[in-house]
Amino acid sequence: MSVPAGYYLILAAALFSIGAVGVLIRRSVIVMFMCVELMLNSVNLTLVTFARIQANLDGQVLAFFVIVVAAAEVVVGLALVVNLFRLRASTDADGVGALRA
Amino acid sequence: MTPVLAQATEGGAAELWTFIIVGAVALGSALGLILMRNAVHAALMLVLNFLAIAVLYAVLQAQFLAVIQVIVYAGAIVVLFLFVLMLLGVSREDSLTARVPGQKTMASIVGVLLFVSLAAATAGPFLGDASVCGSEAALEGTGDGEPCLGLAAVNAAEGNLRGVGFLLFTDYVWAFEVTSVLLVIAAIGAIVLGRRREDPAELVEPGSTVLPARPGEDDAAAAPGDGAPDAGAPDAGRPDGRPDAEPSRAEGEERT
Incomplete structure (x- = not known):
């Protein structure tokens, strides 16, 4: 009646796969960003679990850096989405055929 | 605790x-x-x-x-x-229908394969009795699976917050400083990208065949095509339906 560490890793793998499928099937750029955040979180869960397995806090420090980089990525990404919406009046990823305009 | x-x-x-x-x-x-x-x-x-x-x-x-x-x-x-x-x-x-036929099926298959391989690769060695973190089997190295040592001793020594902070400002202080530069760059990038331009056409090079879609003109271009009754509403601000890229592109080619 207790939880082996592998269960957390399986949960993190499931969350990562769900996020990857979401990036593949959704068409709104904003929801795709949300799915990327979900994948980053599942990787953080893996890092924290391995930190516990190794009895070492380095994994938690790395997860902290992942959170910081994710925050920076969301800021720039959402600014890009706002620009895309100004150009296309839509956030549909399928309508974007070229990087330039 | x-x-x-x-x-x-x-x-x-x-x-x-x-x-x-x-x-x-x-x-x-x-x-x-x-x-x-x-x-x-x-x-x-x-x-x-x-x-x-x-x-x-x-x-x-x-x-x-x-x-x-x-x-x-x-x-x-x-x-x-x-x-x-x-x-x-x-x-x-938001429309969930895929434009590529079979996109959802293929994505689901890819997702299941990804899950199986990730779970097998990461969780495989940690499913036995010894992988229960902090248990006696884990600490003594008996039982199935790789041992999970647990953070109880590390956190009891000086606390989780002090431990993470100590690592952050000793071993990882260089990465920490680089992170501050990254945050400044991200803030500047967001400011530059979010700057409002008076004319959206400034965003593309002159002479380009692809012109940006302007909401008002997009309505006018889309209205005869699909005959949407609400597309011509002047106070809508944004077109109600999802405007396609095609009308604006065709319009741009006509203009040039």
Whole structure:
């Protein structure tokens, strides 16, 4: 009646796969960003679990850096989405055929 | 450490039930995130997922990250998502139909394969009795699976927050400083990208055949084509339906 560490890793793998499928099937750029955040979180869960397995806090420090980089990525990404919406009046990823305009 | 949290983090039945309930919430909200048609509902599912993962961090003896998860992710990042959703007014129903035939099926197959390979690669050695963190079997090296040592001793020495902070400002201080530069660059990038231009045509090179879609002209171009009754409403601000890129592109070619 207790939880082996592998269960957390399986949960993190499931969350990562769900996020990857979401990036593949959704068409709104904003929801795709949300799915990327979900994948980053599942990787953080893996890092924290391995930190516990190794009895070492380095994994938690790395997860902290992942959170910081994710925050920076969301800021720039959402600014890009706002620009895309100004150009296309839509956030549909399928309508974007070229990087330039 | 409070008795409840101690019970939940020391490999007892409390940890099992916490894992089952919170894991089910995390999986359900993740599925809701990719299946909800409304983007605002998807963002709310994302908040639920982040909070569930924060609970898992607390159970995994990462108290500092649990608090940071709630403050930064659930508090700041999702609010930023919702702010942009409200700003753009794209809270209407998002079409889930795929343009590529069989896209969903292929994506699901890829997802299942990814899950199987990831789970086998990471979780495979850690499923036995010895992998119960902090248990006697793990500490003595008996039983199946790789041992999970547990953070109880590390956190008891000086606390999780002091331990993470000490690492952050000694071993990882260079990465920490680089991170501050990264945040400044991200802020400057957001300011530059968010600068409002008077004429959207400045965004493309002169002579390009692709011109940006302007909401008013896009309505006029789309109205005769699909005959949408509400497309010509002058005070709509944004076109109600999802305007395609094709009318504006054809319009741009005519103009040049």
